Amino acid sequence: MSESVQSAPGRKPVRKAVFPVAGLGTRFLPATKAIPKELLPIVDRPLIQYAVDEAREAGIEEFIFVTGRGKTAIVEHFDTAYELEATMNERGKSLAPLDPTRIQPGNLVTVRQQVPLGLGHAIWCARAVVGDEPFAIFLPDELMHGSPGCMAQMVEAYNAVGGNLISVLEVPRHEVSSYGVIAPGETPDILGGTLTEVKGLVEKPKVEDAPSNLIISGRYILQPEVxxxxxxxxxxxxxxxxxxxxxxxxxxxxxxxxxxxxxxxxDCGSKLGFVEATLALALEREDMGEQVRAIMARLLG
Structure with missing residues (x-):
């Protein structure tokens, strides 16, 4: 993406983000019987932490978690752990690993989705907190890895054109029937050609009927009218x-x-995607990448 674009005068900035985290995580049972799937670790950070860090990078100030029964541990992860911090201090251990888990007091809000009626219903449950502002949506199951992050790239685009935006990725044509696909319009001559007008949305089309190979990928900026x-x-x-x-x-x-x-x-909502993410991110780590590569070579050899 190009250098940061300032929001147009009068356009409300994107300050709030909704994280739908009420799902049961049944594909990961028995691991998720007592632990929310969003807290399963990719290397040494819970999946939800990657989404929150991405939101912070994009300038998000208020974090809205749409939760369900048995999901209080997600909120506790972003709370202050007095006993843990006191013990670490006594033992002379650095508290730096806990820094990303702290959300400023008053900036984490939870709402309850009492009945699992779908993603649209989960987002609607956050309506009172969203109010009349544009807002971002993060599907934590989809770990978007890049620099700058996916939402930072989207906020730059929002500041340029406003309205509603979704993130998309190109996939091989034969894979489109597994995803939601956009019907593309014009490509504005800004932001390096990464922006595409959306004329329509098609859910899991047949390969021969797909209007493009650009799939919807779990990040949104929407106007409150939705x-x-x-x-x-x-x-x-x-x-x-x-x-x-x-x-x-x-x-x-x-x-x-x-x-x-x-x-x-x-796609960390699938077991294979979860394993792939763990290996890919571990390989990039300076503190373990070489050792992980050696372990993989030994296992494959």
Whole structure:
């Protein structure tokens, strides 16, 4: 992406982010029987920590967690652990590893999704906290790895064009039927050609019918009007309230663009994606990359 673009006068900045974390994590049972899947570690940081760090880099100030039963440990992860810190201090250990887990008092808000009615319903549950401001959405299962981060790239694009934005990635054509795909329009001559107008959204199209190979990849910046669409509680695929359906209704009514993320996506909602992310990030670490590479060579040899 290019150098940072300042938001246009009168355009509200993106200060709030919604993290839907109410899911049961059944694909990772029994590991997630008592531990939220968002707290499963990629190397030595919980999955949710990567999303929060990405949000902070993008200038997000308020973190809204949409939780369900059994998810209080996620909030506790971002709380101050007095006993732990006192013990570490007594033993002369650095508290630096805990720095990313501290969210400024008053900047973490939780709302409860009592019934699992879909992603759209989870986002709608945060309507009172979002208010009349644009807001970001992070799906923590999708670990977006790059520098600058995915949301930082999207905020730069938002500051340039406003409206609604989604992150997309190019995939091989034969894989499109596994994802939501955009119908692309024009490519504005800004931000290095990473911005694409969105004319439509198609969920899991047949390969021959797919309008592009640009898949939706778990990061959004939406205007608050989407809440008015979601409040109709209309059910879509799977009998759930789908965020994709609400976004599709906003196309044409407000500017809608996709940002092609310059980085890598790991689907940590699947076991294979989780293992891939762990290995990829461990290999990049200066403190362990060489040893991990040696372990992999030994196992494969």
């Amino acid at each position: 809440m008015r669409t979601l409040e109709n509680q209309e059910k879509g695929a799977g009998g759930e309230i789908q965020l994709t359906d609400a976004m599709a209704r906003m196309i044409g009514a407000q500017p809608f663009h996709a940002v092609t993320f310059a980085g890598r996506r790991f």
